[in-house]
Amino acid sequence: MTNKKYLQLIFEIPKDKKKVFDFALEGTLDNTLDVMINYIKDPSLICSNIIYKIISQNKKKMELLKNLLKQQNINSIIEHIEDKNWVKFSNTLRPNLKIGLFFIYSSEKCSLNSIKQQIPIFIKYNNGFGTGQHPTTKGCLIAIQELSKKRKFSKPLEIGSGSGILTVALEKLFKTKITATEYDLQAYETSKNNFKTNKVAKKINLLHQSSINNSKIITNSPYDLIVANILARPIIKFSSKINNISKGSTILVLSGFYFEQYLRIVNKYRYFGFYKLQHYKIDNWITLVLEKRK
Ligand SMILES: C[S@@+](CC[C@H](N)C(=O)[O-])C[C@H]1O[C@@H](n2cnc3c(N)ncnc32)[C@H](O)[C@@H]1O
The missing domain is CATH 3.30.70.330 (RRM (RNA recognition motif) domain)
Known part of the structure; x- marks a missing residue:
């Protein structure tokens, strides 16, 4: 402070x-x-x-x-x-949110009794992007929820965890160890705190990294699911690196870009053998779901 x-x-x-x-x-x-x-x-x-x-x-x-x-x-x-x-x-100002299966709340006083069918995500610490209100976060939450109906993932990676909201959602959906990376120190600390608050910290390998070139991320690869809500430019810039840490059938959930930018991203990843499974448009923001050919 x-x-x-x-x-x-x-x-x-x-x-x-x-x-x-x-x-x-x-x-x-x-x-x-x-x-x-x-x-x-x-x-x-x-x-x-x-x-x-x-x-x-x-x-x-x-x-x-x-x-x-x-x-x-x-x-x-x-x-x-x-x-x-x-x-x-600021917590009292943020309303509770229901996004698909997920219930995102920010106050300890929130009663979870009425939302038994939902998956609770407690974003107590909010000085990192990812309160759930932004269309790109919403798009990613919906995308991973829909994927969970069709597939189980055992090795997900999130690039740019922010508040930690998507990594918590991944852990709660797939009950597996997750690698997450965040380069901003304040957001990294926020993720760490929210992982503790959601009692998932032991299941998450959180790295404070400025790039996905990091040896720990590479050693731990290939991932079967990679989620990145980090804007168009880095998504394009990292395409070859993301391809290198993927394998046949790896799913990418990519977000942080506008409708006007999305064809460029689809084309870039097509070059590496990824094809589009789905896209979600919320306001003018797109969340893309791609799969790598076997
Ligand atoms: C738009 S926010 C998304 C936060 C959260 N995942 C969500 O969906 O609400 C993007 C986050 O990614 C981080 N970030 C951007 N590029 C990164 C990179 N190359 N490596 C690690 N973190 C990155 C930013 O610091 C920021 O916290």
């Missing part, structure tokens, strides 16, 4: 503008430091406005966003948040 104060920018927009705002705000946020939450102001109304809360330590950025909103005739306020309450506070 630093001494810098956290700030919260609050505003509301009409529901039909949500996609545009999600897209526009996405690029302004530091994934590991900032938090963006939005929720329906009044769930009993079909056309209720959406409330946005953006939390950051970057005062300049918050003021810039406030000005940009003003230009769109949207009033916003900036409030100070006490440091000591930060984690607790």
Whole structure:
């Protein structure tokens, strides 16, 4: 925890503008430091406005966003948040989420009695990308859930674990040892803490690595499932390395890119013998499922 104060920018927009705002705000946020939450102001109304809360330590950025909103005739306020309450506070802002089989929650007080059919994932520590709210995380969760109905995996790898949400989901679905890698120190620590909170830490070999060239990742290969929600450019850049740690029938779940970028990725991996099984489009984000030919 630093001494810098956290700030919260609050505003509301009409529901039909949500996609545009999600897209526009996405690029302004530091994934590991900032938090963006939005929720329906009044769930009993079909056309209720959406409330946005953006939390950051970057005062300049918050003021810039406030000005940009003003230009769109949207009033916003900036409030100070006490440091000591930060984690607790941001947790209370994040609603519980049901994504397919998974129930993602962030408060110890959450009762799991009513969700017995769901697989709980506790994201207590949230200073790493992966609260479950982003379309790419959702896409990956749905993709691995659907895969689990058809196949068992014994050696999965996740590249870029962030909060650890997908690795926890993989462990809970496949009950096997998982290798996970994360190059950002803060996100790495967050993953580690969330693995402990979900009581899966012993089953996960978490590496603090900046590249998948790492000898431990290579020694442990081939993997039968590789999940990477890490943007288009690294997914393309790593294609040959990902191919080297795969085998016949290895499944790739790739996400973090827009619809416009997805054909380039399919083409790149086709060169290495992967073909497309499925894709999931949420908003304009794509999650791809590829399989390597035997
Ligand atoms: C978009 S977030 C995804 C987090 C989480 N897996 C999810 O799906 O919500 C991408 C994460 O991958 C990490 N990352 C990106 N490239 C990486 C690489 N080459 N090696 C390890 N981690 C990487 C980033 O630091 C970030 O935490």
